[in-house]
Amino acid sequence: MSDALTYLDHAASTPMRPEAIAAMLPFLADHPGNPSGAHAAARVAKTALEEARETVAEVLGARPEEIVFTGSGTEADNLAVKGGARAARRTDGLDGVVTTAFEHKGVLAAAHRLEREGFRVEEAAITPAGRVDVDDLAARLDDRTALVSVMGVNNELGTVQPLGAVATAVRERAPRARLHTDAVQAVPWVDVATLAAGFDLIAISGHKFGGPKGVGALVVRRGIGLDAEIEGGGQERGVRAGTVNVAGAVALATALRLTHDRRADETARIALLRDRLQAGLLAAVPDAFVNGDTAHRTAGHLHLGFPGVESETLLVLLDQEGLCAAAGSSCSSGATEISHVLASMGMDRGRALASVRLSLGYASTDADVDRALALIPGVVARLRAPARV
DSSP states (O other): OOTTOEEOBTTTOOOOOHHHHHHHTHHHHTOOOOTTSOSHHHHHHHHHHHHHHHHHHHHHTOOGGGEEEESOHHHHHHIIIIIHHHHHHHHHOOOEEEEETTOOHHHHHHHHHHHHTTOEEEEEOBOTTSSBOHHHHHHTOOTTEEEEEOOSBOTTTOBBOOHHHHHHHHHHHOTTOEEEEEOTTTTTTSOHHHHTTTOSEEEEEGGGTTSOTTOEEEEEOTTOOOOOSBOSSOTGGGTBOSOOOHHHHHHHHHHHHHHHHHHHHHHHHHHHHHHHHHHHHHHHSTTOEEOSOTTSBOTTEEEEEOTTOOHHHHHHHHHHTTEEOEESEEEETTEEEEOHHHHHTTOOHHHHHTEEEEEOOTTOOHHHHHHHHHHHHHHHHHHHSOOOO
C-alpha cells in the first residue's frame, strides 16, 4: 500500500501478496498458450492451471475435479444459486430456494431472478447479533427445497455463521436440497474446509485474500449437477465456458495457499490490532457502539457507530485525510438508505446511518491503527460541533 494511505477496507479488497504477483507474471508475459490447446505452449498453460486447481482443492477440502474457476466470487455465487436450483428443478422437480436476509447482493439478486422464474424463494431471519436464525431457516425448509444458501462470514459485520447447524437442519428437513455457501469473506479468517464441510457448493474470490481481482472459484461436489450460466466451448466441466484466466488462477492458488499456511499467525496478530483499534476508539468516543456478535466475528472486522454522525460524511472527511474505510449504508437515488445487512438485524435507522466498517488484513500494521486512532476521534468531534452562524 502507498505510504500516503491508511487502508482499513480489506473486506472490500486486499492488496495482492507479492508471491501471488510473482506467480502470475510469467503467464502474463512469457506463456501465451491456451490451456485448451494441444501444442507445447498450451501444455505449459494446462499444467499450471491443473496445479492451481489441485492447490485450491487441497485447501478447500475438495477434489481437483470439483474445482471450477470463474471470473469472480459473484459469478461463482450466481452459478451455484441459479445453476444449482435450475438443475434441481429440471432433474427432481424441486422448486424451493431458502437463503438469508443479509447475503451478499450476488446471492440475493440471483435468488430474486429465480423467484421471477417461478421458484418459491424465502429469506431466513437474522438475529440482532448478526447471525442467521437457524430455527427460522429450518422452518422454511420442506421436501421440495432445491437449494439453500447461507454465507460463511458476513461481509459487513464479519460475523461467522453457524454453517454446521445449517447443514444439519437441511439434511434433516430437505435432504435433496443443494447446500451453497458464499465463503468469499471467510477465506482469510477461518478454515473453509472445516466451516463448510457439509456444503455442496462453495464460492471464493481471489482479491479477498491477496490474490488478483477478476478470478474466483467454485467447489462443486461430485454428483451435484449445475445448469451452466455461460455456454460455449465446454471448459470447466461444461458449466463455465470460456478460456480460463490461467494467470489469475495461478495467482489465486498461490495467495490461497499462503493465506491458509499463515492464517494462525496472521489472524492472531490482526486480532490484536483490531482490539487495540476498538478499545482506543471506544475510549476516545465514549458513546460509540460496536455492532454484531463480538464473540463470533473475524479478526479483521470492526463495525461500529458514532451517534450523531452520518457515516457517509465521516468517510468523505476521512478519505480527504488519506484513511480508507467503508460505510454500512449506501446512497441510492439521492436518498441515503441503510444497509440491507443492518436492516435485516432490526437495527434502527439512526444507528445504522451512523455505522462504519473498519476492516484490517494481512497487510495492516500498528502504524495504521495509530493513524486511525489519531484521526477518527477528531473528525467525529468536528462533525458533532455546533454549526457556526
